[in-house]
Amino acid sequence: MSKFQLKLEAFMEDVNKEDGYTLQLFEKLTKSMFSLIKWAGIPFVLYLLFEISRW
Secondary structure (H helix, E strand, O other): OHHHHHHHHHHHHHHHOOOOHHHHHHHHHHHHHHHHHHHHHHHHHHHHHHHHHOO
């Protein structure tokens, strides 16, 4: 239990830092998700506009 508590305290300390590893990891994750949505979404929207214009 003490190892878990120590790890939890270290995690809480890292989250509270302005440039902590956890926040950097979340930043990378959200940037990659945004890029994926952007580059997959733009062609999809263009395809939908093309299909709607064919009606």
